[in-house]
Each structure stands twice: as C-alpha cells, then as structure tokens.
Amino acid sequence: MSFFKQQVPFYILVFTAIVMIVAFFIDIPGLGGVATELSRIGVPVTAFALLLGGISLFRRHVVVVSKQERNWEFSVVLLLSFAWYFGVNVIPGMEVIARESFSRVVGKLNEGMFAIVVPFMASMAYRAFKIKDANSAFFTISAVIVLIGNAPIGDSLSPLLPMARDWLLNIPNTGAMRAVNIGIAFGIFAYGLRVMLGYERLALGEIMEKLKGGSQ
Amino acid sequence: MSISTRNIDARWIYLAVMISIILPILFPIGLPISISEGARDVYNAVEAVPEGGYVIFFPSFNYGGKGEMFSMAQAFIKHCLSQNLKLVIISFAEPMMSLIGEEAFLSVGIENYGAVYGEDIVHLGLLAGGEVTEAGFAADVHALVQVDYYGTPISELPIMDNLRSANDIDLVIILTNGGDSPAQELRQFKTGFGVAVTGGAVGGVYGSIVPYIDSGQLSGYLPSLRGTAEYELLLGKPGTAILGMDAQSLMHIVVLIFIILGNLGVGTTISKTGQQYHREVTE
Numbered sequence: 127m128s129f130f131k132q133q134v135p136f137y138i139l140v141f142t143a144i145v146m147i148v149a150f151f152i153d154i155p156g157l158g159g160v161a162t163e164l165s166r167i168g169v170p171v172t173a174f175a176l177l178l179g180g181i182s183l184f185r186r187h188v189v190v191v192s193k194q195e196r197n198w199e200f201s202v203v204l205l206l207s208f209a210w211y212f213g214v215n216v217i218p219g220m221e222v223i224a225r226e227s228f229s230r231v232v233g234k235l236n237e238g239m240f241a242i243v244v245p246f247m248a249s250m251a252y253r254a255f256k257i258k259d260a261n262s263a264f265f266t267i268s269a270v271i272v273l274i275g276n277a278p279i280g281d282s283l284s285p286l287l288p289m290a291r292d293w294l295l296n297i298p299n300t301g302a303m304r305a306v307n308i309g310i311a312f313g314i315f316a317y318g319l320r321v322m323l324g325y326e327r328l329a330l331g332e333i334m335e336k337l338k339g340g341s342q
Numbered sequence: 343m344s345i346s347t348r349n350i351d352a353r354w355i356y357l358a359v360m361i362s363i364i365l366p367i368l369f370p371i372g373l374p375i376s377i378s379e380g381a382r383d384v385y386n387a388v389e390a391v392p393e394g395g396y397v398i399f400f401p402s403f404n405y406g407g408k409g410e411m412f413s414m415a416q417a418f419i420k421h422c423l424s425q426n427l428k429l430v431i432i433s434f435a436e437p438m439m440s441l442i443g444e445e446a447f448l449s450v451g452i453e454n455y456g457a458v459y460g461e462d463i464v465h466l467g468l469l470a471g472g473e474v475t476e477a478g479f480a481a482d483v484h485a486l487v488q489v490d491y492y493g494t495p496i497s498e499l500p501i502m503d504n505l506r507s508a509n510d511i512d513l514v515i516i517l518t519n520g521g522d523s524p525a526q527e528l529r530q531f532k533t534g535f536g537v538a539v540t541g542g543a544v545g546g547v548y549g550s551i552v553p554y555i556d557s558g559q560l561s562g563y564l565p566s567l568r569g570t571a572e573y574e575l576l577l578g579k580p581g582t583a584i585l586g587m588d589a590q591s592l593m594h595i596v597v598l599i600f601i602i603l604g605n606l607g608v609g610t611t612i613s614k615t616g617q618q619y620h621r622e623v624t625e
Contacts (some may be wrong), residue, residue, distance in 0.1 A: 146477075150534070153623065162485055168471040229405075229441050236405035237437075244363075245356040248593075252355055252600040255533025260468040266605075268539045270598060276545070277566055280592035288376065307553065309527075338565065 136324060143322050184208060268294055343573065355600055356544040360544060361594040366588035370394075373591055379400045380555065381572035383562025388418070388538040393426045395512035396505055400541075402435055402445040402558040407544050408442060414542045415446040418515050420579055423455035423462065427500050427512075434475050435521070440468045440491060446588040447537065448555030460490075467491035473526040480508035508535035518543040519624045524551065528559050542569055 133195040142164055148154065149161035187201040195201075212222040251273075255266040275291030320326045358577060392395060399418065403411045410448055422429045431447060433439035457463050466487055469475045478486050483505050489495055496502040505509060514531045516524045516539065524539060531537040542564030543551055554560045564573055570583035 150477075158481060162478050162481045165471070165474050165481070166486055168467060168474035168478070172470040172472070203386035225441060225444075228438070229445065233405040233408070233438065233441070236553060237408055241409065244593075245359040248359045248597045248600065249352040251356045251597050252350065252604045255344070255601045255604065257605050264468040266601070270601065273594050276565070278375045278568075278571075278587050279595060281376045282373055288378070294379075295549060295552050296556060299549050300556050303550050304553045305548075328374040 140322055145316070180208070180212075346556075349453075350600070350603065351379075356441075357602070358596050359593055362592040363589045366592050367585065369516075369583070371588040371591075375568075375571050375575060375587055377572045377575055378561050378569075380562060381569055381576060384540050384542070384564055384569075384573060385421075385562075385576045387561035388421050388427075388481070390513075391422075391425065391427055391512045394428060396430060396510055397422050397429045397482065397512055397513045398511050398517060399431045399443070400514070400518075400523070400540075401428055401431065401439055401446060401545070402433065402521070402523050403442065403517055403519040404436065405442070406436050409411065410544045410566050411517050411542065412442070412446065413563060413567070413581045413586075415442070415517055416450050416578065416579060416581060417570055417573050417583070418517075418541075419447050419463075420455070421573075421577055422515075423430060423450070423452060423457045425575075426462070428505075429463040430466060430501070430505065431464070432497045433468045434470070434472055434479075435468075435503045437468050440465070444491065460494070461501055464499055464501045465491040473522070473530065476526060476530045478533075480534060482507055483510075508537055511535070511537050513537065514539045517543070518547065519544040520547050524563075526552065528548055528554060532559055542566070549607065 145157065145164060146161055147156045157313070184205070189195075189206065190201040191198050211224070211228065212225060213219040219328050251269070255262075255269055257263045271287065271290045271296060274283065275287040280287040280291070333336050356561050359536060388397075399415075399422070401411075403416050409427070419429065431443040433443060447463060448464065452459065452463055455543070467490065469479065469486060471478075475486065484496065484502070487496055487502075508531050511531065512622075514527055514537055516527045518541070520526060524541060524543075527539055538561045539564060540561040543565035545568075548563070548565040551560070551563055555563050564570055567583050567586050570581075571587050572580050574583050
C-alpha cells in the first residue's frame, strides 16, 4: 500500500514534469502528443479537485450546523445555497434557471461587494496619502499624478499630467515590476525543482526522507 | 465643537464619492477624452487580423470586475464582428467567466453585425485546468474541446472546422482582473506559437502588466474604463465606458480634495457661542 500511496505519485509527478518541460523546449516527434494527452488529463483532475473542495466545504459546514458553533446560521444559508445550485445544475432541463439564478443573485452580490470598495478606497487614500517625509511625499505626489492623469479631467487641466502619468508607469513602475516578476519566476522555478527532486516538505518530501532511510 | 480636516468621518467621504459618481451620470458634462497610443495599438492589433481570421477571446474576469470590464468585452466583440473575424469565446479559470462571456456576446446582438452563431462566433464555455489546459488547447484544440457551451458537438459548428491549434489563431484577446493573466497566455500562445496577444485589465493590475507592453510581448493593452472609452471612440461605437468618464473625473477630483484636506494639518475650533475662532496647528 505504501508503494502506491507514496512512491507512485512521486514518479508520476517526475514523469509528467519532465515530459511537459522537454516538450515545450524541444520538438520531439510523438512527445508533443503525450504532452497534449497529459494536458487533457488535467481537465478532469481539476474538476475532481473542485468536487473535493465542494465536498470538504459541505462536510465542514454540516458539522458547524449540527454542533451549532459560532455563526452557524450563516452555514445554514451556505448549505441551502449549495444544495440549490448543485440541484439546478445537475437536474436536466434546469440550465436556464441555473444560469439566471447564479447571475442574478451571486453575480449581483459580487458586483455590489466590489462596488463598496470604491468609496472605501477613497477613504483609505485620504488616510494613507500623508506627506511626512521625502518617501511619503514622492508616494503621494505620484499617486496624485496617476489619479488625475488617468481621468479625462487631467487632459483638460494640463497635457503634462498624462505625460507624467505615462512616465511614472513606463519607467519607475516598469523597472520595479520587472524586478518583482523575475524574482517570482526564479522562485517558482526553484520551488518546482525542489518539488520534482522531493525536497519540499509535502507528501513528496516525506517520501524522499523515507527513500533515503529517514535522513533529511 | 472642533473640526479638523485631518480627521474627517469616513461617512462624509463615502457620501461625497457617491454624489460625485451619480451626478455626472444623470447630468453628463462631456469632458473631452484624448486617445492614447496604447488604445491605438490595441485597435490596430484587431484591425491587423485578416478577414476570416481566428480570434480567441478570454473574458477572464468575475462579476466583481464586471463594472470595469464588461463594456470592454462588448467593444472587443463589436470590433471583431464588424471586421468579419471568427470569434471563439472560452474560459480556463472559473465558471462565472463563462456566464459573463455569454452575457457579453448576447448583449451585443451578433445579428446586428450579420454574424451567425456557429459560423462566425462560438462560445466554448469553461475548460477547467488553468494554464495546463491552455497549453493543451494551444497544441490541439479538437483533442480538448468536444462540445460548445450549449452542448452542441463541435463537428456541427463550421467555425471549428479550421481551428486545430494555436497555429490557426491570429489574435488572442485576454481581459483580466487579476491572477496570472496575461502572463500565462503570453507563455502559451505568444512564446510558444508567436500569436499576437492584446486585451485589457482593471486599473488595479494594469501597472503590473505595463512591462509586457513595454517589451513588445503585448500588442497594447487597455487600462480599465479609461482605455475602454478611448477604444469606443476609435471604434465610433460609444458605450457605457464613455458615459462613465465624467463620473471618473469628478470622483478623482473629490478624492484629490480629500487628500489635500488630509495634508493641511490645520484645525479650526469654533466656540459654543460661534463668535470666537482660533487656529490650532495639529500634529
């Protein structure tokens, strides 16, 4: 049992990673088809992951309701919503009701929730953009230039405002974001390498420890 | 009673912002909107696609970003259909993006452009799996897609006959409100197959996408509602984005006023009798 629970997943991971990486960089006949087939497998795997997430959510909130833990009333609403949307999407002939109930309820709630962010951000701007030293002065002035430069009123006030906004976005912002993106890319590469080699402290990391006889 | 400009109750700010948004929508001002080079690049990217070319359209934003991005989606669909391009709508992230994609093309009214569903436009719905599925889609479309959003086999949809892989795609349009887009589309379509990529993003993430525009990987990108308004002007099809520009201008001025007030650092005290004033310099 331990072979299938521990070592097989590791070997599947390594095989898949090597195939996908090599197929991306080197055009080997036949390998592209294997990579495409592995990509196809990703669709039902992701669907199962969503299903598992839903089941886990359902089980957790059933426990909350049964034990009447804190805010259990919200869990009742969640479970009823879960049952409704699961039902209308599974029962044949309910597609229109499913789409309409989702877009008119969940969609509108979503839109309303994000609409609240706008005045909240204005309030945050009022509190956060305080000039106390050179750094905060640069921060605040930059924010004001982008704020006004982005709106049509900025074009009307001065043609320099959109130019200043473009300079801020294209020069300092681009330089900083490139540094961030490259750092993230290297981090993802390093993490992927560690996972493939089994050095991460996941189930795979534990497998490597056992394969090496318990050494770290 | 003490009033300090450095300590205004947030509710006054909320009220001022709401009024500054509602009033210009009810009573439009009509401020001029200049067209940026970025919007022209996006417009030209769509114009460069030959008639009958394939455009893959990813409406990768949820209902939270709909206020900023829906008019952008409509503008892109109108432009592609008026150019007689083959438009393929698909999502790789979450189900609500499929719903929004459907809402977008239904609200445009494809028949107004002489387009027929299944011949000029198709909605393939959600293919779960993120970038892994995108990679598979780019390599072999028919291996991943069997039916469209409405369950019709793709063999019955003429638009899918000549779409086999990313080699058949002329342009990718990606609208995003966060996440790894458009980076993953650049990796899978631009880097892998040399397909041009353009689109738009909400204002909050546009700053992180500018490096890709600067490097030439993206053929222009529209920033939020302002970019959409410029794009609508270029198209000659005014929409809700232009309507929102006056509100955006007034709201930004209101926010600027509050920022200035917050930095004034001056408090004014009015005595109970209302006759005496003195100024206090607050910290």
